[in-house]
Amino acid sequence: MKGKFFPDERFRGYSWKGLQKDLISGIIVGIIAIPLGMAFAIASGVKPEYGIYTTIIAGIFISLFGGSKFQIGGPTGAFIPILFGIVMSYGYENLLVAGFMAGIILVLMGVFKLGSLIKYIPRPVTIGFTTGIAITIFTGQITNFLGLTGVENKESFISKMAEIFRHLYTINMYSVITAVICLVIILVTTKLLPKVPGSLLGLIVSTVIAASFFPGEVATIGSAYGEIPNSLPKLSFPDIDLATMKNLIGPAFVIALLGGIESLLSAVVADGMTNSRHNSNKELIGQGIANIVTPLFGGIPATGAIARTATNIKSGAVSPISGVIHGIAVLLVLMIFAPFASHIPLASLAPVLMIVAWNMSERHVFSYILITRTSDSVVLVVTFLLTVFVDLTTAVEVGLLLAVLLFTKRMIDVQVIAKALPNVTSKKVETQIVQEGHDCPQITIYNVEGPLFFGVAQNFQQTILASIKHKPKVLLLRMSRVPFIDVTGESHLSSIVRDFSKHGTVLISGLNSQPKEILKKTGLYDIIGEEHFYEHTGDALKDALARIEQTKCIGCSHFAFRECSAYSQDSGIVPEKKQVFTVVSH
Known part of the structure; x- marks a missing residue:
């Protein structure tokens, strides 16, 4: 009476001794x-x-x-x-x-x-x-x-x-x-x-x-x-x-x-x-x-x-x-x-x-x-x-x-949608160093953290569109900490892309597999362009800096990046006591 007589794996190796115990x-x-x-x-x-x-x-x-x-x-x-x-x-x-x-x-x-x-x-x-x-x-x-x-x-x-x-x-x-x-x-x-x-x-x-x-x-x-x-x-x-x-x-x-x-x-x-x-x-x-x-x-x-x-x-x-x-x-x-x-x-x-x-x-x-x-x-x-x-x-x-409702609220509470800049000290792109008078007019960077789903999608779109009315050349979305995107989130991201693409370029770094799969299924991935997706923020920033109008940097006193010193030298402004930021690889 061995297990081979039983197709069910639960009986594998069954014996008379096992039957006695089961009895x-x-x-x-x-x-x-x-x-x-x-x-x-x-x-x-x-x-x-x-x-x-x-x-x-x-x-x-x-x-x-x-x-x-x-x-x-x-x-x-x-x-x-x-x-x-x-x-x-x-x-x-x-x-x-x-x-x-x-x-x-x-x-x-x-x-x-x-x-x-x-x-x-x-x-x-x-x-x-x-x-x-x-x-x-x-x-x-x-x-x-x-x-x-x-x-x-x-x-x-x-x-x-x-x-x-x-x-x-x-x-x-x-x-x-x-x-x-x-x-x-x-x-x-x-x-x-x-x-x-x-x-x-x-x-x-x-x-x-x-x-x-x-x-x-x-x-x-x-x-x-x-x-x-x-x-x-x-x-x-x-x-x-x-x-x-x-x-x-x-x-x-x-x-x-x-x-x-x-x-x-x-x-x-x-x-x-x-x-x-x-x-x-x-x-x-x-x-x-x-x-x-x-x-x-x-x-x-x-x-x-x-x-x-x-x-x-x-x-x-x-x-x-x-x-x-x-x-x-x-x-x-x-x-x-x-x-x-x-x-x-x-x-x-x-x-x-x-x-x-x-x-x-x-x-x-x-x-x-x-x-x-x-x-x-x-x-x-x-x-x-x-x-x-x-x-x-x-x-x-x-x-x-x-x-479900309370979980949704929790996810909304942990959501981070904030402007950011590279910090030369920590070598990270951080939100707390963005201040009035210290924010690149041509490159806008956003740290996006948490799932991008129906509970936060509208706030995500409104926050970004409201803060880029000055129409920068590049919008960089850092999304390595976005584990999940649903259809609603994709829809609002699509609206941002369509609106911003009228005057600038959208770059995305660190996109995870699930969000990438959603964007590919809806066609938004192709609309943004595969060349505009980067694994690391540093590579995305190099692309962003290559797209700015350097003539607009003359006279700028923000000095958000290391390159800003060279771009604004014709103005005679010296970045004294200003933190000079470098492109990071994160």
């Missing part, structure tokens, strides 16, 4: 995934078995078709707010449609190689909505933790909290005792026995205690949702029409974006733990295939699960086979032990999700970004507040838009 790690992760799958489903507003179906189907398909060797896929806490909102607004059937559409979007993202782009979503945005999701999950479990009755499901955070406060008088101490027992077992197990699945142990012990000492006093999965079937449902295609697709395209896109982010973050964590490298675009395709198939069996959207993936690695996994075994293990448990799962108290599931929320809250990173008091802090807080008080879709949209 152990897959069973361990499968045991951990069972309570989480049910808890995530219930918190998303659907029946617990749908979380189990997702764990099985998505877990197997993500491992088979993804781009990471160690990724464990399934339902995750990150999806809870968006899935709950879809169920409340559109119903469970339309949730299946949204998940199916999200799968198609993910596949397309992978096919068009957008995997690397998702990595560039600003960290304040991801931390903001992740922490907001954690708050939503945690507060959403207060009802089950306290055993409150009569509480209606509300999509709005404020309405949800108000509903909880109105029903605090219905608190069930048996539920609180059950929840506290489960919580303590999880915390103690995590601390003292890290290899033991604390959430499963907590569920079992608290369930046994509740059933033995106060039977019928706490709500259970069976009393709230009925018996859990011990088999997978039949394959069924959701009803999809254009009107439904139009209504769900927004939620589907958010599911796809969130799933893509979560899965790639998980894959990066796996890479760091194993010194391996995942294929981001293939991972998106695998996630997409899983989310296309899972709704056909009634499952909810799935993505890569960071905690379960890390556990998979720590348990000794060596290939994606461990993820397949994890799905099969959950299927076997479903077939054998499904009737017993109905006796699990909802109060026992509450601390499981609260621990998940606490672990995913990114509280340390959140506080770190917050105390910087920069524009990143603004993006973080806005994304966080919108996630909690509005919805995840709005939070992601506004967070990304705000991040």
Whole structure:
């Protein structure tokens, strides 16, 4: 059973020994995934078995078709707010449609190689909505933790909290005792026995205690949702029409974006733990295939699960086979032990999700970004507040838009468009030495620094045209520190060239590869003339000095260049105490 039988490079060098390791790690992760799958489903507003179906189907398909060797896929806490909102607004059937559409979007993202782009979503945005999701999950479990009755499901955070406060008088101490027992077992197990699945142990012990000492006093999965079937449902295609697709395209896109982010973050964590490298675009395709198939069996959207993936690695996994075994293990448990799962108290599931929320809250990173008091802090807080008080879709949209706007402002702030002259002392062309009475009337030099894009292009054009009204013979643009030009920047540069070329010559030095490529594609490179582009400023200045009218130098007292002394000698002016500047090679 060597790697040659597997065309997928993730299985290269696979052996029976590797299968043994994958078998152990897959069973361990499968045991951990069972309570989480049910808890995530219930918190998303659907029946617990749908979380189990997702764990099985998505877990197997993500491992088979993804781009990471160690990724464990399934339902995750990150999806809870968006899935709950879809169920409340559109119903469970339309949730299946949204998940199916999200799968198609993910596949397309992978096919068009957008995997690397998702990595560039600003960290304040991801931390903001992740922490907001954690708050939503945690507060959403207060009802089950306290055993409150009569509480209606509300999509709005404020309405949800108000509903909880109105029903605090219905608190069930048996539920609180059950929840506290489960919580303590999880915390103690995590601390003292890290290899033991604390959430499963907590569920079992608290369930046994509740059933033995106060039977019928706490709500259970069976009393709230009925018996859990011990088999997978039949394959069924959701009803999809254009009107439904139009209504769900927004939620589907958010599911796809969130799933893509979560899965790639998980894959990066796996890479760091194993010194391996995942294929981001293939991972998106695998996630997409899983989310296309899972709704056909009634499952909810799935993505890569960071905690379960890390556990998979720590348990000794060596290939994606461990993820397949994890799905099969959950299927076997479903077939054998499904009737017993109905006796699990909802109060026992509450601390499981609260621990998940606490672990995913990114509280340390959140506080770190917050105390910087920069524009990143603004993006973080806005994304966080919108996630909690509005919805995840709005939070992601506004967070990304705000991040783009603030980034644009930063680029504008660092932009330098200033007149310059050579400094004989530093041997550089500098801006601070240009003064009134000390600026060559025939050669105008500009230092241009920073990207030349839509945010600064107009200011770039206006600044230069406003300062060359005296119509010098040569305009030299030093652009070695311009890493990027977009179409807007090129358009404004073209306007400068056309305007200035009516009476003078434009020279450009140090042009980088990306700006040069843009100018060639638009034809501006040929309009300026290849002979007017120089790698070094010194060569460009020699050309510029050769183009001036020396008769106009007679009587000039600026002495901007070394040659000025000779050009103005007929006037009898001596450059006394004037800095004499030389042509530099920079």
